[in-house]
Each structure stands twice: as structure tokens, then as C-alpha cells.
Amino acid sequence: MKMLDQIWVQNLCVVAGYSLLGTVLWYGTRSDRWRAAWKRLKADVPGMGALFVIFAYLLVGTLESLTISAESGNLTLLQKLASGVPQEKSYSAPLAKTTLSVAEPKPLKAVHLLGTDALGRDTLVQTLRATRSALWIGGLTSLIYIPLGVLLGMMAGYFRGWVDDVVQFIYSTVAAVPEILMLVAILMVLGKGLGTMAIALGITGWVGMARLIRGETLRQVERPYVAAAKAMGQSHWKILSSHLLPNVMHLVLIKFVLGFSGLVLAEAILSYLGVGVPVGTPSWGAMIDASRSELSREPLVWWNLTASSVALFILVLALNFFGDALRRAFDPKRGE
């Protein structure tokens, strides 16, 4: 997990992540069903609006994930862009002219749109920087749980028999442990960090995906195209990868988007519990945790809590909206 701390690995991961997403979408354009869904999606106003919001978050997260070497140490692109924002001495309210102190307010070096936190850092910049943790958790976890869930689910549904029994046994066992307990246990043993958090969430997360894909595969196997492929003497692997996979892929995409919103929330909650991101990594959950005591201060410090929760809320909301829009686009008859 130490590897992830190196700059070039992180930069490479960003590029690799985008290429992977691009490849999946490019394969999607070859499918009639995906093209029809895209046409319907384009007419879906809330869905497209949500997509734009998600793109904005992706942009901010990417800027914070790409690191460059500078004279004053390594900086992320976002830090570089925000390098004009000075650090103050202490708390200051949004758009205030002095620090938040009844006894001796000190003049500020600049105007801060959303105020500053206890260390005098600009709240807006901190909130934007925290996007990275949320997106990395969502992305890394998806890289773990999607292949695992899809592969095992398809195998269980296709081969049935003992393969199905084994897969069902494994996921029943994992599902038998209440999720939050499992996450806490894994993270306590493995330690804090983005990588370990993704592993923990991946181990608990694949069960739902495997169940969904198993069910759909069981249904698809009955269809004539599978029988035709079998009659032509195609290998199991070929049937699974080039016939069944494209027919369940849209479910994977919908589950990926809706699951992403859950992962963003999970990141915040785990960081809040103290088993999430390492100390010092900007994260909405950690910001919410830090701002808990600020509400009992006099005068009241409310902007850190508000900024981090609103940023988190908007991303999760957009993901939920977009996921629902995708579902409507792929399955217009069901509606909901």
C-alpha cells in the first residue's frame, strides 16, 4: 500500500482509471442497447444535469490527484492553482475582514469566500481538495468489487452445480457479518489508508454485485443465443466473455454509479469513525468530525461543517440522480 503514496503511481493511476472508463464506454458504443439508452439519456434533463455535476467533481478530483514537483516540495495541481490563497492565523468567518476572535481580532491577508478553519486554511480549498479521497475510494473500490462480483456471479449462474454452491456459500458467509462490523474489523487489522479502505469496502461490496449478476445470468442462459453459441461448439470462456458479459454489462454500469454514491458516503462515515483516511488527508468525513466541536464555540463556527456536508451531499445526490436516469434509459418500460 506504500506504493500508492508515490507521485508517479498516483498520476499513472489517474490516467489508467480514465482509460479504463473510456474503454468500457467505447465498447458500449458498439452495442445497440447502449446507443438507444444514450439517446434516451440525452433527453433526460435531470440525468444530464447530474452528469454535468459529476463531471465537475471529477475535474476537481483529478486536479487534486495529479501531483507535480515544485521548488517548495510536491504540489497537486489544485494546490498549485490555489497557491495565491494565503493561510491565516485562525478561524475567520466567510467574507470576514478579521479573524474570529472577540478579544483581539487580527486583520486577514485576503478575503475567504467560505472562511477559514482552525489552522487558518481556506475552507473552500480544503473542501475541494477533499473530493479526491471520495473519488479515489469510489474508484479503487469499484476496481476491486466489480471484477470480483461479475466474475463470480457469472460463473455461478452459468455453470450452476457445485460452482454455484461454492459461490453462494462464500457470499452467504460474507453477508452474514453485518457490514459495518466487517469494515471496522478489516480496517482495524489492516490499518488506515485509501488502499486498505478500498480493500475493506471491496470485500464487503462484491456480494450485492455477485447476487445481481448471478440472477441475471441464470435468466440469460435460458435465452436461445446461448444455446446457439453452445451448439456452435464455442468454449465456455468465449460464451461467458463475448455473449453473456455484454448482456449483463448495463446492469453493472447502473450498479457502479449507484454503488459509487454509497462508497462516497461510506468514505465519509469511516473517516468520521476514525478508521478511514490517514490523519492529514483532506476528507469530508474528517472535516465533519473536526467541525463537531465547532458548533459549541462562541461565536459559532458553522462554515466548515456546512461546506463539507454540502459538497458531499451534492455529489451523492448527483450520483443517485444519474444512476436512476441510467436505469430509466436502459429499461424504459419499468420506469422506476
Next chain:
Amino acid sequence: MFAYLVRRLLFFVPIIFGVMLLTFVLFFVVQSPNATARRVLGQRATPKAIENWLHNRGYDKPLLINQTPGEPWHDSLFLNQMQRLATFDLGASDVTGRPLAEIFREGALPSLLLTVPAFFASLVMSIGLSLYLVFIRNKAVDLAASLLCVMLMSVPVMVYVIFGQFVVAQVLNYFPAFGFQLKGISTVKFLVLPVCLMVVSGLGSEVRLFRALFLEEMGQDYIRTARAKGASTAVVLLRHVLKNGMINLITLLVASLPFLIMGSLLLENFFGIPGLGNVLFSAIQAPDFAVVQASVFLGSLLYLGGLLLTDICYAWADPRIRLQ
């Protein structure tokens, strides 16, 4: 019915074994007992202290099978753990040394006081609201409601709690915000806010789910028949849709049973309720591995118990299931 239950019970045996194996691998293989001792006792612990700690807990035994001549082969870490768990001997806390059974027993009541009222309140509210939505079938209200549901779903629990605590306890100065006591009416007054927050935080996803379930029932043939013979919408909803939707509802509800007893981690911590959630929370901070390990085991037993209850309800609600 009896044969069906026995079959279901037999199905749980390998799963319980699997959970035991899983927790063992996590707490004794992924992290060796040595490392556990180091983390519990601190980095500065002497080798002697660590050795003592390991020996007192029997953690210095071989991992899977004891091959030391003169000692029984089953005197190993894994098999001893299995024996203990099979007799519900949960061991003692790593930090305080108190028996875990005692800690859990103490935490159960406050947890139940919080979660049981919340469970029933949210059940009544979400079923009522979703039935109402299906009942009025108004495009605008429907749209607004589903928008509201998604918004309620998108707020993390802790934000609800911080906000609720701040507004109700500090601004309105109404409820006691902190300091749980088991003392009649003051306990009830204290629990109003956490229970409300728990209901609100789960409401969005539940209403959405139940509404989809009920809508699906509304499309069935028997509904058309009921309408054709002149039943009013209210009768159709309450007597037909609710009854048939129940079968699906049962699964969803029983799945939330372990949380009733485990309590809500965040809520208990925020309100200082000394329940099981809080036990777990302090175990994370300590760190106290024995508590977390035992919680995993107990939590999964509760889940499986819930699953068995679902099966019984299923078999009772739909006799066809017994025969499969």
C-alpha cells in the same frame, strides 16, 4: 414445516463455520497475535510483557495444529477458539480484562431502547407514506416525493445527528442532549431525539423501496379483479396490496434485525448512550481486538437468526415455499 426448518438450519452450519474461519484469519493470520499484543500494549512494551500477555490469553499456541510432542494435537489456537465460541465463551476485553459477555449484556438494553421504538416508528411511517403515495397517484406529488426521498438518502447520518442535536438541543433548548440515564420519564425524553433522527435518516430509502414494491403489486391482475367487483381504492390498498406486498416486506425488515440489537454506532456515540454501538466505538478507539472479534461473531449469529425468522415468516405466508 418441520422438515423445511431443519433443512434451513443445516444450511446455516457451514456458514457459521465460515464466519469463524473468516474472523480467525483476519485477527490471527492477517495480523499475528504478536502484532496485536504490540498494538494493545503500546510500542514500548517489553518482550517479557508481550510474552505474558500472549500466554495469559493462550495466543502463544501453534496456529492450526499442535505438533509439539507431548501435547494434544487439538491444543492449537484455531481449535481452541472454535471450542470457546461453540460454547459461547466470548473471552475477555483486551483492555480492561472484563468478560465480554458482561459488557455485551450491559449494552444490550440501552441499544434496544433506542432501536426498537425507531424500528416500529419508521416501519409505520414508511409503509404509511408509501401507501399514501400509491393511493393519490398524483404526478406532481409523486415527483416531489421521490426527489425528497433521494435527497434524504444523500445526507450522511452524522450530518443529521449534528444538525438535529444542534437545533433541538442548543437552539430550542428542549431536550437533554447528552447524558443517558436509565430513569423512567427522563430516559424517554432523552430518547425522543435520537429515535426521530434514526427514523428520518432511514426514511428516504425505505419509502422509495416500499413505493416501488407496492406499485408493482398495483399492476397485478388480482387488483383489477378487486376493482372490477367494486372495491374502493382504500380497500384495495389495505386489504390486497399491503397483504401481498408483505411477503417482500418481510425480507427487507428481517435483514435489519441485527442492527436492532447492535444499535446504531454513530447515534449511540453522539448521544452518549452506553449501548453496544458505543462498546464497538470505544473498541475501535482503544484498540480492543477481542471486542471487535466477538462483535463480528455475535453480529453474524444475529443475522442468521434473522434469516431463519424470515424463512419461517415466508413459509407461513406462502405455503408453496415449504415444498420446494
